[in-house]
Amino acid sequence: DVKVTQSSRYLVKRTGEKVFLECVQDMDHENMFWYRQDPGLGLRLIYFSYDVKMKEKGDIPEGYSVSREKKERFSLILESASTNQTSMYLCASSLQSDITEAFFGQGTRLTVV
């Protein structure tokens, strides 16, 4: 079974804190993605990566950065958390040779107070 694991299900952080969200996949997928999911809105792409040390901005990269030092791990960093970054964060991965199916992690519900 493909597994995409996010390090935390729930996180509460203070405004201004630096926050790290970790995602690990065990299927040797080249592509990895970070989305946020908010009520009434579709999933919005923050950043994606097609290879180690490679990153591309998605639709809403402001206030975020990412790191992909190893193929299996894709980290999302909130440089200085703000209350408008309270959201559900979803990590996904897929094969480069088969983009027709993405596998999602369980999500991290982040609350910034």
Next chain:
Amino acid sequence: GQNIDQPTEMTATEGAIVQINCTYQTSGFNGLFWYQQHAGEAPTFLSYNVLDGLEEKGRFSSFLSRSKGYSYLLLKELQMKDSASYLCAALDSNYQLIWGAGTKLIIKP
């Protein structure tokens, strides 16, 4: 701009059939996905259509009309466990997924 529209919420009865519609406008098109997401869980893949027509997979079927920018997900013999959100997403010319906001399906006994 790019846009995906689907109803916010639908209600259906256990054992019945329900059709969830999705219309899309994207720059280029490389296929249409449906995902199921139970509350508090990860989205899971249901179907992918790139050619016109109906694809059947057990109780679930997905239809695509490229000329109309339209798809639907058909769920038959509804079960209580089908209560979930159903996400429609289109793959654009850059192979980026454009997501709808999701349709929350409520199944009543």
